[in-house]
Amino acid sequence: MEKFYEKTLLEELHDIQDTYGYIPEEQIIRIAKTRNMPKSQVYGVISFYSMLHVKPRGRYIVRVCDSLSCHLNNSESVVEMIKEFLGIESGETTADKKFTLEVVECLGHCGRVR
Numbered sequence: 001m002e003k004f005y006e007k008t009l010l011e012e013l014h015d016i017q018d019t020y021g022y023i024p025e026e027q028i029i030r031i032a033k034t035r036n037m038p039k040s041q042v043y044g045v046i047s048f049y050s051m052l053h054v055k056p057r058g059r060y061i062v063r064v065c066d067s068l069s070c071h072l073n074n075s076e077s078v079v080e081m082i083k084e085f086l087g088i089e090s091g092e093t094t095a096d097k098k099f100t101l102e103v104v105e106c107l108g109h110c111g112r113v114r
């Protein structure tokens with residue numbers, strides 16, 4: 001007999017992230033046990049969705065696009081300046097937990113590049 005869950009896996013993951021700001025390992029283990037699924041499957045779902053995170057993130061998320069249009073307009077140097085200013089690499093969070101830097105795919109602002 002198939003087990004009924006109050007929430008879908010994605011709803012549960014979103015709720016956890018809303019509570020903690022990310023999805024802690026212990027919550028992933030709990031979900032895997034509760035839903036009788038491998039932990040790797042929970043990680044698979046999390047890693048599929050770019051807006052779900054397994055590490056704590058900063059209060060402010062700095063996203064810089066490095067897709068073709070932006071790359072051709074020197075986004076790489078913008079990323080380097082931000083890295084130097086914040087003292088972190090892409091994907092990292094400052095020690096004061098204020099900023100997380102993410103280099104991402106197209107943000108839909110290509111038309112604003114001059």
Ligand code: FES
Nearest residue numbers: 065070106107109
């Ligand atoms: S290519 Fe950078 S915002 Fe679209």
